[in-house]
Structure formats: structure tokens, C-alpha cells
Amino acid sequence: MIEIGSRARTLPAPPAVVWGSLVEPRRPGARPWLHLLADEVDPGVLTAEKPSRVVWSSLWPSRPDDQVQFALTATHDGGTLLRFTLLTPHEAPDQSKTGHLRRRLNHLLFADLRFSYGQ
Numbered sequence: 001m002i003e004i005g006s007r008a009r010t011l012p013a014p015p016a017v018v019w020g021s022l023v024e025p026r027r028p029g030a031r032p033w034l035h036l037l038a039d040e041v042d043p044g045v046l047t048a049e050k051p052s053r054v055v056w057s058s059l060w061p062s063r064p065d066d067q068v069q070f071a072l073t074a075t076h077d078g079g080t081l082l083r084f085t086l087l088t089p090h091e092a093p094d095q096s097k098t099g100h101l102r103r104r105l106n107h108l109l110f111a112d113l114r115f116s117y118g119q
Contacts, residue, residue, distance in 0.1 A: 001067070001087040001088065001089055002087065002088050002089070002090075002091070002092055003085055003086070003087055004066070004086040004087065004088055004092055004093070004098055004101060004102070005084075005085070005086045005098065005101065005102040005105070006083060006084065006085040006086070007083070007084060007102070007105075007106060007110075008071075008081055008082065008083035008084075009081075009082060009109075009110045010075055010079050010080065010081050010082070011079055011080045011082050011109075011110075011113065011114055011117065012079045012114070012117050012118075013079065013080060013117045014051075014074065014078055014079065014080060015051040015052065015072040015073070015074050015080045016050065016051040017080075017117075018051075018072055018080045018082060018113075019048070019050055019051040019052075019054060019072055021033070021113060021116070022045075022048075022054040022056070022070055023045055023048050023050075023054055025042070026042070030116070031116040031117075032116070033108070033112040033113045033115070033116035034108065034112070035108070035112055036059065037104070039060065039061070039062065040059045040060060040104070041059060041060075041061055042059075043056035043057050043058065043059050043068065044056065044057040045057075046067065051072060052071065052072050052073070053069070053070065053071060053072070054069075054070040054072075055067055055068070055069050055070070056068040056069075056070070059104070060101070063088065063093070063101075065088065065089050065090060066086065066087065066088045066101075067086075067087045067088075068084055068085070068086055068087075068105065069084070069085045069087060070082060070083065070084055070085075071083045071085075082109060082110075084105050084109060086101060086102065086105060
């Protein structure tokens with residue numbers, strides 16, 4: 001697998017809560033956060049090890065073999081350091097497409113998911 005991008009940022013919720021949000025993003029009663037664009041689909045969970053690891057299938061039908069790996073680590077203040085790594089078994093896309101994929105994950109995780117926790 002080739003790494004297309006990776007980024008880590010903190011979220012205010014503890015790892016078990018973030019893990020649950022990633023494993024079941026459309027859980028009844030949860031605040032909605034996975035707002036997809038027209039060219040995106042709900043990811044499937046390929047692997048999940050509570051509360052530290054989740055692997056999603058691709059959000060992009062045009063790139064069905066890509067994966068998004070998440071590593072969750074507790075922070076000293078009770079939050080979570082969330083790292084995503086976008087991987088592909090194929091050749092990396094051009095710079096424009098790569099930038100779009102990274103921006104989308106950044107927005108979904110570090111804006112939409114963060115705000116779903118009230119911060």
C-alpha cells in the first residue's frame with residue numbers, strides 16, 4: 001500500500017467515543033457528522049480494534065481499493081489524538097486529486113466530527 005496522506009489532530013472526546021463515531025457514523029441518536037459529497041459513499045468498516053484502531057473502505061467509488069486507517073490515542077486531557085492515513089494499493093493519484101482527498105478527510109474528521117462533540 002502507498003500512503004497518499006496522513007494527518008493527526010486532537011478531538012475533545014475520549015478514544016472510546018471517537019472509535020464509536022468512526023465504527024457507526026450514522027448511529028441512531030448520534031449527532032450527524034458524515035456529510036458526504038455527491039461523488040462519495042458511506043465507508044465500510046474493514047477492521048476495528050476498540051478503542052485504538054479502525055480501517056474504512058474508500059469513500060470514493062472512483063477509487064474503490066483505497067483505505068483510510070485510523071489510529072486513536074488518549075490524550076492527557078481526556079481527549080483523543082486521531083491520525084488518519086489514506087492508503088492505496090495502486091499508483092498515487094495526481095496532485096489535484098490527492099489534495100482533494102486529503103481536504104475531504106480533514107474536513108470530515110477535524111471539522112464535522114469535532115463539531116459533533118460540541119466543540
